[in-house]
Amino acid sequence: MLTMRLRTLATAMLLFLVWTLTSFQKKPPFDLKASIARGRESYVTYCLSCHMDQGEGIEGIYPPLAKADYLMADKERAVRQIIFGARGEMVVNGKTYNTEMTGFDLTDQEVSDLVNYIRNSFGNKGGAITPEQVNAIRKK
Numbered sequence: 649m650l651t652m653r654l655r656t657l658a659t660a661m662l663l664f665l666v667w668t669l670t671s672f673q674k675k676p677p678f679d680l681k682a683s684i685a686r687g688r689e690s691y692v693t694y695c696l697s698c699h700m701d702q703g704e705g706i707e708g709i710y711p712p713l714a715k716a717d718y719l720m721a722d723k724e725r726a727v728r729q730i731i732f733g734a735r736g737e738m739v740v741n742g743k744t745y746n747t748e749m750t751g752f753d754l755t756d757q758e759v760s761d762l763v764n765y766i767r768n769s770f771g772n773k774g775g776a777i778t779p780e781q782v783n784a785i786r787k788k
Contacts (some may be wrong), residue, residue: 653658680764680776686757687765694752696764703770709747711740714770723767723777727785756782 695713699705703713713719718740719726733751737744754762756779763782767774 674727678776678778680768683761683764683776684768685765687761690754690762690763691769692778695766698749703766703772705740705742711743711745712739712770713766713772715772716740716770716781719773720722720767720774721772723763724785726763726767727759727777727782730762731782731786732752756780756786759786761776 699712699713700710703716705712705714711718716784718738727751729751731751731754737746739745752759759782760777760779763777764774766772767777
């Protein structure tokens with residue numbers, strides 16, 4: 649009986665030690681290149697039909713994403729518009745657009761990847777958006 653208790657205690661201590669060591673391990677750094685590559689697939693699925701293959705949009709109807717001042721000015725707004733959609737006037741590269749955009753039911757990872765693809769393609773150069781940042785924006 650004592651041996652059984654010692655084994656149980658030893659097992660519990662070992663599990664605690666393993667949990668402690670793994671919970672404090674460093675999370676791997678965010679891989680922007682991998683995120684951009686995954687985002688391309690989401691772009692093709694959700695965005696290409698309106699914003700076109702090169703992000704040029706359709707003048708007067710769908711705003712461009714290529715070298716888009718509006719898109720690059722506020723990355724949180726870009727995240728919100730993918731999640732919740734957009735309506736009302738917006739001025740992109742000096743031209744006014746007023747076509748409603750639907751939001752998309754995507755995971756934080758998918759939104760992160762899509763935003764990273766768009767903000768780093770078509771002549772755009774933007775910093776990374778992580779899934780954790782998307783989650784925080786979603787909760788605002």
